[in-house]
Amino acid sequence: MMSDEDIKEYHNIGKKTGMKKSNKYNYMEGKQITDPSTGKRVYEISTYRLPSVTTILGATKNTEFLKKWKAKVGEENAERIKNVSSARGTSMHKFLESYVTGVGYDDLTELGCQARPMADKIMEIGLAPVEEYYGSEVTLHYPGLYAGQTDLVCSHNGIETVVDFKQANRPKREEWIEDYYLQIAMYAMAHDYVYGSKIQQGVIMVCTPDLYYQEFKIEGLELRRFKHKALKRIDMYYDLMHDEKEKTTPMKAEDFNDRPNEMGNTRSTTKK
Numbered sequence: 306m307m308s309d310e311d312i313k314e315y316h317n318i319g320k321k322t323g324m325k326k327s328n329k330y331n332y333m334e335g336k337q338i339t340d341p342s343t344g345k346r347v348y349e350i351s352t353y354r355l356p357s358v359t360t361i362l363g364a365t366k367n368t369e370f371l372k373k374w375k376a377k378v379g380e381e382n383a384e385r386i387k388n389v390s391s392a393r394g395t396s397m398h399k400f401l402e403s404y405v406t407g408v409g410y411d412d413l414t415e416l417g418c419q420a421r422p423m424a425d426k427i428m429e430i431g432l433a434p435v436e437e438y439y440g441s442e443v444t445l446h447y448p449g450l451y452a453g454q455t456d457l458v459c460s461h462n463g464i465e466t467v468v469d470f471k472q473a474n475r476p477k478r479e480e481w482i483e484d485y486y487l488q489i490a491m492y493a494m495a496h497d498y499v500y501g502s503k504i505q506q507g508v509i510m511v512c513t514p515d516l517y518y519q520e521f522k523i524e525g526l527e528l529r530r531f532k533h534k535a536l537k538r539i540d541m542y543y544d545l546m547h548d549e550k551e552k553t554t555p556m557k558a559e560d561f562n563d564r565p566n567e568m569g570n571t572r573s574t575t576k577k
Contacts, residue, residue, distance in 0.1 A: 324435060330440060389416065485509050
């Protein structure tokens with residue numbers, strides 16, 4: 306049986322990353338609070354108090370699949386699965402943040418011991434093409450519209466990229482993850498607007514507890530298409546919130562004038 310010291314050595318607390326930090330972007334600090342007027346979680350950043358990306362997507366998504374799943378497994382079991390997945394995902398994210406930034410972290414709980422090898426798999430495969438990173442756990446906002454936190458902004462195979470890490474209980478089909486693509490599109494729009502960048506792609510790195518790794522990439526025309534879809538969801542959200550006193554009028558999809566630099570089929574997936 307491993308001693309506590311052996312376990313700590315195995316987990317290699319404080320392991321330093323080989324990833325290079327670039328100060329190309331000076332990111333603003335933001336924080337999540339509960340809005341006293343609505344009771345909802347919002348971001349405070351700059352002079353804004355904004356709904357989160359996940360709040361907007363959650364309020365405007367089709368929930369039929371979720372309802373059917375809950376009916377199949379039962380409400381109590383569904384809640385248990387959600388809580389376990391959330392805790393394991395949080396631990397996995399913390400291991401990955403530790404690897405990127407070089408700040409020590411460990412979690413010796415049962416879920417932490419599941420999360421560590423999942424993070425290791427993402428480090429081994431997903432983060433291998435990252436030459437340098439600009440920020441980890443970066444709070445981004447589109448003034449007046451929304452805010453959110455992306456896991457990583459980096460140079461991925463020489464391309465400025467936003468990255469999102471996901472844990473999954475089983476392998477994902479691409480038709481199940483439209484909201485993941487919308488998240489990426491919203492982060493890219495916010496980053497470009499506030500920091501004058503040109504984020505060219507998003508990469509979603511997914512790992513299951515049995516260490517099945519998937520990578521979903523979106524760029525070029527496909528990224529542009531999801532930006533338009535995201536703007537429509539933002540419109541829908543603010544329409545739903547129309548009776549709130551401090552409603553912001555969102556930008557319309559037709560007002561979005563970005564032009565992609567690349568042509569052709571621009572979305573790919575990798576499974577390992």
